[in-house]
Amino acid sequence: MTDKKLVGLFETFLAKDNLFAEKRALQTNYTPSVVVHREEQTQQIAKILAPALRMDKPSNLFVYGKTGSGKTLSVLHTLKNLSDVAARQKIAVKTVYVNCKLKKVADTEYRLIAQIARDLGQEIPATGLPTQEVYQLFTRVLDAKEQLLILVLDEIDQLVKKTGDEILYTLTRVNAELKRTQVALIGISNDLIFADNLEPRVKSSLSEEEIIFPPYNALQLQDILRSRAKVAFREGVLETGVVEKCAAFAAREHGDARRALELLRVAGELAERNGAGVVKMQYIDEAEEKIERERVFDIIIAQPKQHQVALHALLSLFDRQKDAISTGEIYDRYKQHCTRLGFRPLTQRRISDILAELDMLGIINAKVLSKGRYGRTREIRIAIADQMVVRAKEILEKELELK
DNA sequence: GTCAATTCACATGAAAGAGACCACGGTCTAGTG
DNA sequence: CTAGACCGTGGTCTCTTTCATGTGAATTGACGA
Numbered sequence: 001m002t003d004k005k006l007v008g009l010f011e012t013f014l015a016k017d018n019l020f021a022e023k024r025a026l027q028t029n030y031t032p033s034v035v036v037h038r039e040e041q042t043q044q045i046a047k048i049l050a051p052a053l054r055m056d057k058p059s060n061l062f063v064y065g066k067t068g069s070g071k072t073l074s075v076l077h078t079l080k081n082l083s084d085v086a087a088r089q090k091i092a093v094k095t096v097y098v099n100c101k102l103k104k105v106a107d108t109e110y111r112l113i114a115q116i117a118r119d120l121g122q123e124i125p126a127t128g129l130p131t132q133e134v135y136q137l138f139t140r141v142l143d144a145k146e147q148l149l150i151l152v153l154d155e156i157d158q159l160v161k162k163t164g165d166e167i168l169y170t171l172t173r174v175n176a177e178l179k180r181t182q183v184a185l186i187g188i189s190n191d192l193i194f195a196d197n198l199e200p201r202v203k204s205s206l207s208e209e210e211i212i213f214p215p216y217n218a219l220q221l222q223d224i225l226r227s228r229a230k231v232a233f234r235e236g237v238l239e240t241g242v243v244e245k246c247a248a249f250a251a252r253e254h255g256d257a258r259r260a261l262e263l264l265r266v267a268g269e270l271a272e273r274n275g276a277g278v279v280k281m282q283y284i285d286e287a288e289e290k291i292e293r294e295r296v297f298d299i300i301i302a303q304p305k306q307h308q309v310a311l312h313a314l315l316s317l318f319d320r321q322k323d324a325i326s327t328g329e330i331y332d333r334y335k336q337h338c339t340r341l342g343f344r345p346l347t348q349r350r351i352s353d354i355l356a357e358l359d360m361l362g363i364i365n366a367k368v369l370s371k372g373r374y375g376r377t378r379e380i381r382i383a384i385a386d387q388m389v390v391r392a393k394e395i396l397e398k399e400l401e402l403k
Numbered sequence: 404g405t406c407a408a409t410t411c412a413c414a415t416g417a418a419a420g421a422g423a424c425c426a427c428g429g430t431c432t433a434g435t436g
Numbered sequence: 437c438t439a440g441a442c443c444g445t446g447g448t449c450t451c452t453t454t455c456a457t458g459t460g461a462a463t464t465g466a467c468g469a
Contacts, residue, residue: 372462
């Protein structure tokens with residue numbers, strides 16, 4: 001049975017001119033062939049890594065910079081060129097890239113080492129083995145043949161925050177145990193003061209070299225957007241000023257190129273869905289709102305049940321009073337909700353942490369405030385727009401099967 | 404009026420427990436020749 | 437005899453609880469002018 005309406009919709013979709021030529025170019029995991037406005041940094045990285053081609057261990061390198069400032073891109077770009085040369089000259093240089101933030105992949109000591117070992121071709125189960133054994137397996141594959149390994153640890157600050165800096169110490173020291181292989185480390189961090197909290201011995205051996213990536217300014221962002229847009233969109237579908245506007249938006253947010261590209265992509269998608277032949281300025285505003293809305297709702301849906309109960313308690317408190325509320329009030333309301341839902345309530349200690357997490361996620365704004373004789377508490381406000389609060393509550397109620 | 408001590412209501416840290424998940428090795432069982 | 441099912445042990449990892457300690461300014465109360 002064919003649905004004529006749907007068929008019609010699909011057919012007009014096909015018949016319509018597609019705005020995108022290659023949408024991939026705007027997605028975050030896309031690696032362009034040219035890295036715009038990062039010549040200086042890629043040169044530096046290249047100089048530091050070049051000794052690898054003579055099988056000398058390059059200095060360990062530490063790369064800092066805010067999100068979307070091109071760190072990962074530049075490092076990977078340089079490494080790719082390096083391994084191309086190495087492959088052509090038959091030099092045994094191997095590169096492994098691990099993102100330490102990826103949950104369930106590389107966010108603990110065990111998983112990080114296991115992940116690296118897997119990249120080197122060693123099968124390692126997701127759990128069950130003692131960490132020591134994983135280390136042994138790891139050093140064994142590593143030392144199996146003569147080679148030079150360049151190990152990139154992205155978002156290394158996340159890893160250290162979670163598990164401490166011993167892993168880094170072990171990794172910087174691993175060369176002493178290896179007979180045939182040498183390992184060079186590249187750490188990438190969003191957190192500029194991260195290294196200050198490291199143990200001195202780790203810090204000195206990890207950051208033998210340092211490169212700092214400054215945020216892009218609006219003009220640079222424009223260039224980046226233009227170069228990507230040229231690949232991603234078809235000729236002439238961008239209204240003049242669109243690129244500039246995207247760049248301006250992103251420049252306001254500490255020059256995050258990723259944001260700028262996302263904005264442009266979503267604006268394009270909106271235009272396409274509305275059947276517009278051109279990406280107009282107005283779509284950028286809509287795109288910004290849409291991105292924000294989806295970010296918030298995605299976060300809410302992804303939260304564990306207990307977090308959702310806490311959040312719902314928080315939101316419902318805001319119906320009554322518009323000003324800030326305290327941890328204690330939320331906890332009381334939360335306990336009521338739990339009994340109503342048949343959940344076992346968590347302790348206040350835990351709720352305190354959950355509120356801190358929600359703060360990190362940008363759903364709420366929490367400020368620790370001392371009110372003298374009246375104690376000390378988080379002063380909590382909602383960080384999302386009013387019309388979204390209503391929708392958020394509905395989502396939560398559905399998730400919790402409330403009412 | 405000034406100043407230090409007190410006090411509140413939590414925040415923040417550390418450690419340890421519960422329960423889910425998993426690998427490994429040993430034992431049991433059923434199927435095969 | 438052997439492959440596979442099943443069990444117990446020991447490991448990781450996440451989420452929590454328990455216990456302990458920290459915090460910062462409004463309030464209090466002693467003191468002196």
